[in-house]
Amino acid sequence: MNRGFGGPFQRKPNQTTSSPNFSANVAHPALNLDQSHPAHLSTNSPPLDLFAPDPSEIPSASVDTHTQTPYPFVERHAHQTIQTLDGLDGFSYQVIGASGESDPWLLRHCKFNDKGFFLSHQVHFRNAGGVPLDEKIPVHFLVTADRLYESSEPSPEYPSSSFTREELNSLVSQECGQRLVVLFFRFVFPTLAVLSRSQFDLAAAGTVPDRSTLQRTPVCLLAAIYASALPFAKFDDYLCLIYAYSPPSTDRLWRMVLALVLQESHTPRLATLQAGILYLHRPVSATEGAVADSVSVWSFVGMLVGIATSLGLQLECKPMGLPAWERRIRRRLWWAMYAEDKWRSLLMGRPPYIRNDEWDVTDLGEEDFSVSDSLRDALQSSSTDGNSSHEVWCAQPFQHFIRLSRIVDELQQSLYALRSAQRLCSDFHATLEIARPLLQKLKEWSEHLPASLRHQTQVFVFRALLRPMVRSAAPPPLYEETHAIPELADQFDDLINQLFEVDEFEPSLAIDLSDGNGSGSAVLQAAESCAAKMLRMVMRTGYGDRAGFWYSWSRIGFATVSNFLILLLVQAPTQDHALRAKRLVDLWRDALRNQKQSSSMVCLGLVRLEATLWAGLSRNYYLPRHVKEILERE
Numbered sequence: 329m330n331r332g333f334g335g336p337f338q339r340k341p342n343q344t345t346s347s348p349n350f351s352a353n354v355a356h357p358a359l360n361l362d363q364s365h366p367a368h369l370s371t372n373s374p375p376l377d378l379f380a381p382d383p384s385e386i387p388s389a390s391v392d393t394h395t396q397t398p399y400p401f402v403e404r405h406a407h408q409t410i411q412t413l414d415g416l417d418g419f420s421y422q423v424i425g426a427s428g429e430s431d432p433w434l435l436r437h438c439k440f441n442d443k444g445f446f447l448s449h450q451v452h453f454r455n456a457g458g459v460p461l462d463e464k465i466p467v468h469f470l471v472t473a474d475r476l477y478e479s480s481e482p483s484p485e486y487p488s489s490s491f492t493r494e495e496l497n498s499l500v501s502q503e504c505g506q507r508l509v510v511l512f513f514r515f516v517f518p519t520l521a522v523l524s525r526s527q528f529d530l531a532a533a534g535t536v537p538d539r540s541t542l543q544r545t546p547v548c549l550l551a552a553i554y555a556s557a558l559p560f561a562k563f564d565d566y567l568c569l570i571y572a573y574s575p576p577s578t579d580r581l582w583r584m585v586l587a588l589v590l591q592e593s594h595t596p597r598l599a600t601l602q603a604g605i606l607y608l609h610r611p612v613s614a615t616e617g618a619v620a621d622s623v624s625v626w627s628f629v630g631m632l633v634g635i636a637t638s639l640g641l642q643l644e645c646k647p648m649g650l651p652a653w654e655r656r657i658r659r660r661l662w663w664a665m666y667a668e669d670k671w672r673s674l675l676m677g678r679p680p681y682i683r684n685d686e687w688d689v690t691d692l693g694e695e696d697f698s699v700s701d702s703l704r705d706a707l708q709s710s711s712t713d714g715n716s717s718h719e720v721w722c723a724q725p726f727q728h729f730i731r732l733s734r735i736v737d738e739l740q741q742s743l744y745a746l747r748s749a750q751r752l753c754s755d756f757h758a759t760l761e762i763a764r765p766l767l768q769k770l771k772e773w774s775e776h777l778p779a780s781l782r783h784q785t786q787v788f789v790f791r792a793l794l795r796p797m798v799r800s801a802a803p804p805p806l807y808e809e810t811h812a813i814p815e816l817a818d819q820f821d822d823l824i825n826q827l828f829e830v831d832e833f834e835p836s837l838a839i840d841l842s843d844g845n846g847s848g849s850a851v852l853q854a855a856e857s858c859a860a861k862m863l864r865m866v867m868r869t870g871y872g873d874r875a876g877f878w879y880s881w882s883r884i885g886f887a888t889v890s891n892f893l894i895l896l897l898v899q900a901p902t903q904d905h906a907l908r909a910k911r912l913v914d915l916w917r918d919a920l921r922n923q924k925q926s927s928s929m930v931c932l933g934l935v936r937l938e939a940t941l942w943a944g945l946s947r948n949y950y951l952p953r954h955v956k957e958i959l960e961r962e
Contacts, residue, residue: 408444408457408804413469420477421454421469422623425677427744427788429620429887430936432466433753433795434895437949446948448939450476451619457806465749466800470620477622492547492584499576500554502543506536507564508557514720515560516877520609521723522602522664523553525699526653546599548588552606555581556877559611582610596635598657604632605664609880617883617931626678629668633681636665642687656696660726662689667733674740674788675884684737692730697722728777732785735769742766743792756796756839760847763789787862787892790855797848798899799838801950841901852905859896859912862889866919878929886933890916894940903954910958917941 413421424430435453438446444455456467500508509528517523528537528545542550555578561567585607592600608628636642641662645655666682673680699721719725742748742762752759766789774785839848893913900906920934940948946956 426749428677436466511560512557519725521726524657548603549599552585552603617928670737883929887936890933890937906955
């Protein structure tokens, strides 16, 4: 089952994590920024307490918002030329939302060139230009080479249902399919309860469903079940042997699922939505795992929300004249779709599709997971752990996850919705007033979980609290590529360069942190504690966690934590804070490197971290002097 952003952690003796000092002349993919054409693309630190006090406990204190800036904040760049985004051949782009894993308030500290680009390896960041302003949020775009998404492009090649059932049976025999269904209900269902056990005639735990049941199950759903369960075939003695040398192609199965879901979207049923949700959580390829989700993922979520609302799942069905099994699965499917919308909205930085005033489905309860007495007895008799069997038949991880999704929705709306982010990004006190009850709700939610399911989910709250602690630099003036830059501007730039070195345009504190007992200092310490707890969680993750089912967007969570740790370092207000943040970054880097050997979920988080550190943090970001001194010292 999914247990958060977990992974193994074994620190090797004498292992170094310092960044290599590469030359600044780094080769990048063919990014043509020639001004004569439209922008086209061709070819001794303080001890780190991992068991610090609960970060949700932030003491109340007065907030002094007087700036500590020693001089007015000047523009960091002489100018930025106006360049097209939509004319980038071979590259695609997508906006980085307020809550996106590539934090816009971290990117505001980046050293963009005069074309507005921050170049990395095959994935680049483009500053929109003209923002941030006081009333706006920083706007950046993620620019990615198209070829990185080639493996995820759909290939609809299954024209009819009869052909695909024959094709499916040739890929997975019915004998193996029966066992895969059992594995699905054992490993996937407790965390993603989107199937009806009644429809599969499961009379006892581990009982193989009848072949006639598989024959009447829609092909798109059956293929999705098989593909979802195949990673767990090693836990079935027969399948482990049969698939040892020639397992079915999961890629082929998932392409079949996608083609049929798109085909059936014109006349959808519950099975269409079930298969679509499972497709969203398919394991990604190694290449896909290292890049952000493509735009098609969010578009696909929107299509599934449209199907769900067209089928009326947003309406409470308890009083409806429907069979009990159908009412149960409709309610569970609604909440599964709600969770997809809210989590992906937060992690991808997108406005949610589902409005809170357009649905009335009540909270899930154990009655929504009812099973026959024979199945319950079989579950209890087949398990030596009574709590474990109850966890499976009531899908407790799924229920806990749905409750957390309600808090995630509130967090996104109050801290990261466009209007909220614009209003709060420079107001520390108002952000703190909103953050306190959210942290309390997260704490209460966690306290009601079994110990094995607890994990930290506070990073986004503290990320929002760090936004107003530092002022945004004024944006550089914009000029058309064909227009000459005014001579006066050149003279002014020369004067500025004489007074200040570019690297001295460091982040400027917007609140007073001189009082160690003030709210600002308490928030910063709590944010560091939150980061340390995330690291501790990774350290404690064992094989059982890694081998279970993971929500596909968990990989975005690792990237979010990576950028959160970099933000703590870039905005560190003192040398002690910088030393602690640097230590956290190094330990997190070690953890992800070790974890990558057994889990592809951490790839995006590691890529985001390495892309920032490999050429040197001071080369990519404007840093306070004390941060640069620490980096140079180590």
